[in-house]
Structure formats: structure tokens, C-alpha cells
Amino acid sequence: MHCNLPCHIVSFLIAHSFGRRILYPGSVYLLQRAMRPMLQQGQARLIEECEGQRNKLVACDGNEIDTMFVDRRREEGLHGQTLVICCEGNAGFYEVGCMNTPLEGGYSVLGWNHPGFAGSTGVPFPQNEANAMDVVIQFAVHKLGFQLSDIVVYAWSIGGFTASWAVMSYPEIQALVLDASFDDLLPLALKVMPDSWRPLVTHTVRQYMNLNSAEQLCKYQGPVLLIRRTKDEIITTTGPEDIMSNRGNNLLLKLLQFRYPKVMTDDGVRAVRAWLAASNPVEEAAVYSSYEVDDDWCVSVLQSYKTERDVFFPWSVGEDMTLEGRRQLALFLVRNNFIFHCPPPSTT
Template identity: 75%
Template sequence: MAGWLWLRCLFGPSLHRIHRPPQQPRPEGRAGRRGWDYLPRSLERHTDNILGWASALWSLSYYSSPLILCYLYRKGYICSSKLVPVSQYVGTVLVCLLGVACLRGWGRWRNPEYLQFVSILEETRRNHTPNNKKKLASYDFDFSHWPADFSWKEVSNPKFSKGGVSLLKPEPKHRGATDSLLNSVRTLPCHIISYLVAHSFGRRMLYPGSVGLLQKAMRPMLQQGQARLIEEYDGQRNKLISCDGNEIDAMFVDRRGERGPNGKTLVICCEGNAGFYEVGCMNTPLDGGYSVLGWNHPGFAGSTGVPFPQNEANAMDVVVQFAVHKLGFQLNDIVVYAWSIGGFTASWAVMSYPEIRALVLDASFDDLLPLALKVMPESWRPLVTHTVRQYMNLNNAEQLCRYQGPVLLIRRTKDEIITTTGPEDIMSNRGNDLLLRLLQHRWVCTAFITHCGITCELCSSLLESVYIGYEVDDDWCMSVLQSYQTDRETPFPWSVGKYTEQHLHIRPDHHLFRFFQARKYMRNFETTHCTPLPISEFHMPWKL
């Protein structure tokens, strides 16, 4: 029995915190705290530090391996006579690290808190009952050892197949058979370079939160944020298995049993490219009393995989399925809220599940390509265009236009990330383009925009003052829309307010109709890109 426990301690996960002691009194000196950090004893602490440094050095050498190999080659170290001593040295280091791991297992075996934890973990793996899961939820440990709570296979009639969910693809250029073959041969080097760029520094530039070294640096902050969600809000951590096999780390806070009108509404939060649910936009709807479901991108914190668009959509799909089939929410009780790059998965969700109640996009953009071209050299333009369209096609506007429900766009007037020229130029904020695409699709107003130059008006920072200055009659606009809705039960686009250039001269009040629509779909927030959104700025979208 002792040998079995030692093996479990040797190969067991690292324990970080004890949120609630399961069926045991709090240790002396900790009576005033709901949870506490796990305190390893001296032997476990020192050996764990050694293994941690070894892991960090391995990560550094992995990312810098091209430079290291080039240096070793130029110095003549890559040859058979010198590789043998190096391999012997590496073998010695590995044996030493194995010995350190054994000592760490011995240190864990001597710690009663770790022994109790590993016993509960093993019992939960054998018998995944709600009681055992509740006991295991009292601990914060390496998420790779957490038992799965939900899988896409549990859905009797899954919306999508095991091959992955559906994504919008760029329209192919039609060519003859000979032209297609010649073009494929000609562009083969570009395809190879694009693949290498996308799967190396490109993906890490787009999603810096997936870089292991950054996650190590943020680990104390993430652990503190997770402890807050579990200990203050009674959050439930869950592992979801998506159709591509990735494990998605999710956190659910249930407010349905509390007083207040918002608890029955579930807000699913989609984080930014360096955001985590532990410290991200979950806090905004939590402050408003909503039930909240947050999740981490593939490759972020406890989630596995890499955050390419297909994997992102697969993860979002299993999150929605989990909310409906495991948590018991209806689609019309769900609001999707996203910040920044999270707008891609959010717009995909409402496109794929049109019954979702509403969508709120904060500091999001219409398309990734203009922002990618902004930060890359002009000479790289063809390569960047091909790479984005082929591997990182975050086409938020196209997906958004396929959703019929209520939408709210929050534009940050000092945004320095999604502007193409700078934070001082609000006309270059890509949120403007997202709004225009939405208006053009829903209200068939292309002729109007071309005629009166509403593009410039919407892109200016004076949207509110323009709206007030023109004295838009809200009651008249609402009566027009309600009358149209009563007469026609048709989806968008609506042709209400569609006039030719001659009509615009005859009926100038229809100029103001577009300002009414713009204000209903977009709100300004006077701040920069990364400022947390206060609950006072979080509103349910306008619905006719």
C-alpha cells in the first residue's frame, strides 16, 4: 500500500491551493481564511524548484533551437566525434532529473495534505460521482489530471461531425484546369512559407497567451483569479472535450438561485488574445449578477491544443453544447459576450446557433487582415494576405451578418490595438467597419451610405453629438420599424428606408434613420483597448 501511494505521489500532479478542506478541520493558524496555498515541505519544495527551472530552460531552448543549432554548426560542434560526449552529458542530466523527481515523490508522500488529495483524485477517476467531484473541486492542481466533465460525444444529435465544425471559407477563384495546375506550381513556395509562418511565430504573435513562458510568468495571477472565482463566487471548474480531442478549461458561476432578474441569463465570455477567464472579461457580467461561463482558448492555461480558427470554433461549439445539455440553459437564455479577438468565436457561435438571445462585442474588429498588414512590412503584403486568408481568417463581419438577433458593439475611442493608424484617429478603428457591414446587411443602405457619406460620420468621434444635433425623432423611427415588422415576418436584410438618390432629396428625414440605427447598435467607451469594461457599460443589446 505504501509503495502504491508513493508511485501515485511520484506521478501525481502539482498541487497549488486548497480551496475548501473536504471533511477536515482547517489547520491551525488558518481559521480565518476560506482557502490557502498548498505549502510543500522542504524536500518537495527544493526538488520542485529544480524541476521547474529545468522545464523553463527546456522551453527557452525549444524556442531558440534554430539559433542554437546555427551557432553549434558554425562552431563545428555538430559532428559525430563531438555528439557522443554531448549525448552522454544529456543522459547524465536526465538520470539526475529522474532522481530529483523520485525525491519529490518521497516529499509528497510525507505530506498528509498531498496524500489526502491524491487519494481523492484516484477515487474520482475510478468513480466520477457528484460527491467525489465536489471533493476534488476543493483543490487547484495541474488541469491535465482533471477528469473530463463533458464531451461533445454526449450530445445525442451533435450539430457538427467529428471532423470539426463549419467555418466560412474565402471564395475560391475560378480557373481552368491548366491554369489551376500552373498556378499551384507557381504559388507552392508561398504556400510552404505561409504554413511555416502561421505555425511558428505567426500564431504566437496573434495569440501571445499561448506562449508557455508568458503563462509561467502569469501563473501566480491566474491562480489568484481562479481562487477568487471558486471561493467568492462558488465557481465550478470543468473540463470539456471538443470534437478535435482538445481539452477546454471552463469555469461556470451559477446565479439562478439568487435574487435578481439577471441570474437566469447565462453570459458566455470569449477572451482576448492574451486573456484568460481567471483574470479576463468574466468579471464584468459577474458584477451584474448574471450566471457566467468562461473558457480558455486552446493552448491557454489548462486548455490543450493550439488556437487556430478551426480549433477555436470547435472549442466554442463544445462550450455552447455544455451550457445547453449539461447546465440546463436554453439557447434563448444565453448571451455571448466577447472582448477583442474573442469576437471571432462569439460571432461564430451566434452564426451557428441563431437562437442565441444576443451578442455583445467589446473592442472587436471586422477582419484580421487590415490589422495584420498594419504591423508587417509593406513588402510582405502578398505573403501576409495569403497566410491570414489560409490559416488565420478571422472574418468576424461575415459571420456577424449571418445572425438575425440583437447586437451591441462597444467602441473604445482611444483604442490603440484595432486602429490602423493610431489611437488618436478614431476613423481608423475597425469597429467602425464592423458596424457598417452590419448596417449594410440589415438595412440595405448601400445607396444611402454612398450618397451622404455616412461612413465618415460613423467613423468620427462625434457620433453622439451628430445624432443629437440632427434631432433624430426616436418615436418616428421606432414606429417605422414596428410597422414594418408587423407587416412582414422576414429575416434581415430589411428594405425599410431603402431609397434612391432622388428619394433622399425628397425625404431628408430618412438620412436621420441611419443615425438612429447606428446609435442603437454601437456605444462609445472613452478608454483604451485593455481597460476592463465596468458593469455600467455592459448593456443588453437593443431589440425591436
């Protein structure tokens, strides 16, 4: 889009004033002040009950990143040797955020706050976010002693941007889990602004807030699990009841179309969309069975392809396959990379 000097100036002002605060409400002082007792209580619980270790890390841009580490390596169980790094949502803090999920599973966990959130300094623009993620990973490897292959990144909502940046930049990371995340910020920004603002919003997002999670995700070769929340009001472009407008669908489709382009042809995509449109587990199972998916056959096809070629994505599997075979494989792949029909987490 062509943008003249006044447009550039207005975009800059929008991004650095209300735009950033709308995108990351957790950086707003009034919200932090209202949540302070809850954050203090959550931090105390992590330190006292979970023996958490709080550290301030200095990113390459000078921002101080507040972190909390819970070490489970000396405890019994298999999961403690794996470190889960948590990336919070746009109003989330490690004190009351998604650290609890891997903690309950017995994993070692490292949480951190976005720049400008609670104990972290700075402002959460994309490059500052990436810098924060970078210093957190460096800390995990060089100070805490974890190998990249022992690290799983788990992200909630907008945390998918830093999480996808992490696995793109550190491809040896073991796996990635994205919960209620989206593919691209622009469609979500356009839905809340007047149509007449479309050129300005497009320029502002692309220039200053380009959260291109799908693009980054497609540069990662490791295991990915996506979780879509039903009735999600934040990452749908029409309304929470319209499941197909959930941008988590687009994130999944872009990933599968990159990794398995010969499977995700027009017919494969149609089959996947029918599965994604299911509004409950019964409908989901009905779609899956209507295509007569043979799970054992799908596993053998993928395993033999990987054994014979052992190549990086994108794969050419499905190139010489029948239409029915491609549809089966497409549905098998989506079901094994995607969890949905989960209710949004309750707020406490």
C-alpha cells in the same frame, strides 16, 4: 492571389511558428509562466468567493477546454436565469478576464480559455477555436440546462471571432455583445508587416488565420451591441488617435449595410461616418442633432415594418423614404447598436 509552392510552404511555416504566437500571445509558455500566480489567484477567487465550478471539456478535435461556471439561478434577481458566455482576448484568460463584468451584473457566467491557454490544450487556430466554442455551448445546453434563448455571448477583442461563430451556428442565442472587436484580421496584419510582404501576409491570413468576424456576424438575426474603445492601439490601422481607423467602425458598417441596405446608401453611410468621427460625447450629440433625428419617428418606422412583414434581415425599410429620412434612420440605428467613447479597461 496566385501562390506557388514555395509561397504555400512559407505561409505554413509563418502561421505555425511566430504568426500564431503574435496573434495569440496568451498561448506562449513564457507569458503563461509569468502570469501563473495571477491566474491561480483569479481561479481561486472564482471558486471560493463566487462558488465557481471548474470543468474540462473535450472538443471534437480532442483538445481539452478549461472552463469556469458561476451559477446564479437560485439567487434573487432577474439576471441569474440568463447565462453569459465570455470569449476572451488574444492574451486573456477567464481567471483574470471579462467574466467580472457580467458577474457584477448578477448573471450566471461561463468562461473558457482558448486552446493552448493555461488549462486548455491544443493551439488556437480558427477551426480549433470554433470547436472549443462549440463544446462550450453544448455543455451549457446539455449539462448546465440552459436554453439557447437564455444565452448571451459577450466577447472581448479577438474573442469576437468565436462569438460571431457561435451566433452564426446557433441562431437561437438571445443576443451578442462585442467589445473592442474587429471585422477582419487582414487589415490589422498588413499594418504591422512590410509592404513588400503584402501578398504573402494576405495568403497566410486567408489560408490559416481567416478571422472573418463580420462575415459570420451578418448571418445572425438577433440583437447585437458593439462597443468601441477610444485610443485603442490594437485594432486601429494607423494609430490610436485616429478614431476612424478603428476596425470596430467597419464591423458596425458591414452589419448595418447588410441588415438595412436601403437605409445605408451613400448618404446614410456619410451621416454614420460623421457620427463615428466624433471624438467626444459633445461632438457626437452635435452630429446627431444637426441631422434633426426624431427618435420616436424612427422607432415607429422600424416597429411598423417589423409588424407588417416580420421578415429576416436584410430589410427593405427605407426604400421609399426621403433622403433626410434615411439619414435620420441611419443615425438612429448606429446609436442603438454602438457604444463608444469608453476608455480601455485598466490593467490590474
